Amino acid sequence: MERRHTRKFVRTFFTSPTAVEGEDDSAKMIRRAADLRGMQAPDVWVPDNEDATAPSMRDEGAQNIIDVVSEKGGDFPGEIHPRIVWHRDSPTTRYQGFQHMLTIADPDNGAVENIDGFVIPEVGGIDDWKKADEFFTIVENEHGLDEGSLAMSVIIESGAAELAMRKLRDEMGKPDNNLERMFLLVDGEVDYTKDMRAITPTGGLPPWPELRHNTSRGASAAGCIAVDGPYDDIRDVEGYNERMKNNQAKGMLGIWSLTPGQVVEANTNPLPPKTGSWLLDADGREVELTEEDGVFVYDGDRISLEEDGDEYTLTVGGDTQTLDEEELQSELLDLASYVPSMDDIVDSMAEFEAAKEAGTGAIAITRAATLRVDGVEVDIANDRMWDEATYQAAQTPITLFQDVYENRPDQHDELAEMYGADVVERATDVGN
Structure with a gap:
């Protein structure tokens, strides 16, 4: 099983709507996100043409992705993975997502050279994952791109998708698919709660620790990266950090970020502290x-x-x-x-x-x-x-730091300020 992505860790998965209704510039949110740098910039930026964008605006949103990413994507320090529409039970929705992928990935439109992959929401069983993978392959062949060059990430939002993670390792590498393109497994607890028909007295989300464990395990087994879902209370910084602490004990070092402030917290939280x-x-x-x-x-x-x-x-x-x-x-x-x-x-x-x-x-x-x-x-x-x-267990946070240092040169100054240049130099050398 060949791992096609080079990132070992992803700390931050930041979504922003691709088109905002009632604005002179409907692309203003993704235009603003494309300018983020340093600790405010995520490891993975997701121009979100699904839940964050109204259905009537999604065609315009796809065009906005092309316009903004072709102009600013080359300078963005993280990876760019737009989220398109998809649904395990709706062929019409899947076809719309496929058409948006075809348009966004067209080299003539100038954006695909800055795009690392696409995020697929609302997947079902493993056969549904393979349908999405086949669409990726068709898009790549249609536009003369290398097969497998576009990474595929999925949002785990159903019991069927949760069970599919157990089968992913066995399916990857078979000649009838390109599932080795898999990158992120991301929890989507809101739709997962709906799919599970769960009820809580307050109407809030259940904690779903089992889902996080299963996603982390599935990612480890398949050579992917696990990312937790959104934390909606954006003012509760302490709760957000506590969620990350609990996730990290399960091997899930990445989390969804809804604001640049959450991005800063999620970029710094998994790194070793400056002082003991x-x-x-x-x-x-x-x-x-x-x-x-x-x-x-x-x-x-x-x-x-x-x-x-x-x-x-x-x-x-x-x-x-x-x-x-x-x-x-x-x-x-x-x-x-x-x-x-x-x-x-x-x-x-x-x-x-x-x-x-x-x-x-x-x-x-x-x-x-x-x-x-x-x-x-x-x-x-x-x-x-x-x-x-x-030694191997202690190496994980250092390997995380080294991965960050290698892939995010825009954060070098902040890391040196955080730890001191001497500690940074030693941390990049140890274990190699």
């Missing part, structure tokens, strides 16, 4: 400790600590223990966890690489800190064994 931090499990709530002169301070009311000679009284929630110093260190170590910085990860990887070069298969890396709770300071330290498996 200690967290404390405060009776089920994870709290980031504040650093003061090298000491990490807990300032809350869920944990209390009193010192009386050689004994300590530790209270977590409603649980109180009397401990000696060693027992206290052990308890706090169980409650504490460390979030490594970019520099920390690079240091650890470099240390393991040097040990492996010297013939050592595993090393212990120590992490130590002084914690302060209610004015009482306690030193904690733990040793983590690094072997080849640990």
